[in-house]
Amino acid sequence: MATYAREVHIPEENAVVALGNQGNFADMVASWSERPDDPVVHAEWRGEEGGRVAVKASLSREARDFASRATFTVIVDVDSSGRLGIKARERATETIGKHLTRAGIEEYALGLDPVSNVLTITVPEASSRSAGELTKMGSEAAVAAVGQPLGVNVEITSNPPVPTHRGGQTYLLGGGPGYCTGGFSVTNSGLAGISTAAHCSPKPSYYDGAVVGETVGGADRDVRWTKVYGAKDARFQYTTGGYYTVNTSRNPTIGEGIGRYGARTGANSATVQLSGQCLKYSGWPQYCGLFATGSQTLQPGDSGGPWYVRVPGPQTVALGISSGYYNGRDYFSGVGSLNLLNMVVVTA
Template sequence: MWQHLFADAVTTIQEGFPEAYSGSAIEDSGVWVSFAGKAPQGALDVLTKLPADVEVRQDAGWTEVDIRAMGEEIHHSTRALEGVADVSTSIDTNLGRIAVVTEVEAGTPAAAVRTESLAVASSVEDHRADTARSDLEGIAVEVTAVKADAGGFDALYGGAKLTTSSGGYCTAGFSVGSASYSQGLMTAAHCSNSLSYGSKALTYRGGSSTRDVQWHSGGGTTAAKFYVGTTTLKTITSYHNPTSGTTVCKYGRKTGGSCDRVSTLNQCRGQYCGLTSVLLRQAAPGDSGGPWYYGNAGYGIHSGYITLSGARRDVFTPLRSAASTLGVTVKTS
């Protein structure tokens, strides 16, 4: 399948040439990959093995690694400002744009918060410009102050697949394992740390304060399969990094299955960054932690939603990033 081949190639370049890779996308007019400067020969060799032409864009100026680091620092620094209820940050590595939406607490002047946010962004820009390995001068930073409701998570204090003692529930993601615990399941970090799979209590093994993922062991053997329906299982054979334009599908215990296309990467919402957004909002509370996939390839762990350009969009944590953060291996067949 062409999409999987392209995703695999992009993943190889992202992980093999982080000092050069800038961005990539699947568009109606074709596919492309961009680099901060001249494309490394090794990266070009990866692309020439694909069965279709890929446009190579050079001299973007910035790398994905550097713009993501700058955007996340701006995001977390802005969250610490007085009068800020929460922050959503869109880090567009393809366009070289960081858009910060600051949610203002009731009674706090939005203009004052925006001014402080701009000062924070400027300070971070200066700091990153001195330490980054690529050129960040072309990055555009936008700051907007709004009333609350920029995003949220899809966990319920209700009941279903991965349940809590109070009846709340999330959705199990992909099967994982580590050197110490070979049988595990991944889900979203904002879900409870005390979860059960049916009548079997799971053991919390670790999570993250900056990426919306955690994992648990126990409950029995976990296989390289995941639900795409109430009783329908699908085998996972590979997992890739998403790119703009990638078709992906999600499954959650609240809303079931639906498909969409990746809109933007490297989003931040609240304490969590590294989120990928799609075009629509189709999930609901209870879907958190569920799998994002296409065919037999895994792409991510569902988080919730973010508001971009006035529209709510579902977001997920890319699966490769999730596994790396947790120090686990995703089971494939």
């Protein structure tokens, strides 16, 4: 709480209230987003202004009821334009990315804006395709994915996307010298293990002093489960030598201020700006379901590290694990991606 208060320049007692409100809003959005009818179009936490959420008509009454009872401001917009829900937008982005991969695009970032419905394709300047070709390719892929044309914006950058997994200690890759960072303790069908990024391969012989067993990486999510022999432990390192205990887990919400830890760079914090993103590193498959921040702090060695938020109690909420960075943003997989690989975060 003290760290957050210093970063946003408010008294610590105000930070307790602010983080509590942020957490309550994010918890509610997360529960709505899991419904089969995919009723949330967009949700954003705006700090002192409170939260704003755009929902389909099926959720309008419940969302307005939540807003009327909340102790902070919540603005509810009912979408009448037929925009995609959060889950459908993620599926569409993933499908479009697969079209790009099949067309031979080796490195890119991809996101579908929930407000403008514009698809943004970001590629390094070394890409073999021109902006015009990528625009046409994106438009055709969008029609195939969602049945309607979308606006396409192409951005050219000087550097390629970077998976953050080279050089160090913690989750040693095949005995080193490359390394990643272990994320949260998880179970997979009741078996204890550690989460990290899918691109963190090959596996180490030991993790945190314990013998390591089998490992399974996600095919289209940058998450990996590695079996660790030993007792389950809900703690994770949030600063060098300091540990928090996980009490619960969920996906983050846009606008949420959160923290992270990496073996290379240590502790840091950021604000979530984008969701439902896809990223393609050279030599790796397309990874989707990613969240992106407004700044880049990750470095090689930080991949797989934990992202979290502290809420009043105090309690610690597990949010996701690091993937990599590109074009001034950090990218990480949400806890929902861990669940897709049958991983459950260990909690106290």
